Amino acid sequence: MKRDKLTIIYDVLIAIQRKEKIKPTHLLYKSNLSYQRMKEYLDDLMQKQLILEESEKGQKFFALTDKGHKFLQEYAKMREFTESFGL
């Protein structure tokens, strides 16, 4: 089943939250997206300040921001709202 944008954002953020910090390769596997689409989503999420990029010993990681955590708390409400109105 095709996932909508709200679900994909949730899947990406929840994958990051479960690991606290996640490597791009691991995230690619967890988010079930192509490399190109994942890159687009990550750029978008960073621009919206939901995630941030960190570097540790030359290795790149992604972590959630406070806004990212807040999104996850609000996700169920947003999902119910969009479904109720058939959006």
Next chain:
Amino acid sequence: MVVIANSPQWFLGVDSALEILFFFIALGIALFSMKIYRYTSRKRFLFFHLAFLFMAVSFLVRSVTNLFIYYQIKKDISVATKLAAVSNIYDMGFLIHILLMLTAYMILIALSLELRDIRVITLLFLMVILAAVIATNTYTVYYVISVILLAYIVNHFRENAKKLGTKTSKAVFAAFSLLLLSQGVFLFVHMHPYMYLLGHLFQAMAYGMLFIVFILVRRL
């Protein structure tokens, strides 16, 4: 006494208070949709936000206009002056109200029917707006168009409720069905003063239902 609406006199003012409540409920839904748009950047949520924002402002304009008129006719000025002033302000307020409300319904139609071609959307929009504004009996034409547009919107919510079967989706369907009913009742306002009251009652039930949906969603 100047009669603005064919309504029981005691209800004048109560209608404005109800419209202020509708304003806040529609505004709450508009703001929540904007929040989702900010996260997702999906235009559907932006348009849904605009639809409910237009509804909210439409009610605010109607309420303020009506309150102003009720206040004016209570003031001790000549009947002729009252009639002229009241008539112009009522017409202006009603025109802004219907333009905003029809725009809101058109946006909901475009979202429900998944219309993407901007030429089709603008054509429908212009036909609806012009039909309502140019008509000699704007009041009747507005409510006829509202009933038609809401019938399509209600059908979308009916299909959605049938597919999902959730409490909130059924409540949204019920809310818009009541809204459709209220617009139908407003068509017959001239027949009996209590039709105006009944129309507002159905409208209040519809927005009350939307408020319950909003609260259920927020409490998750």
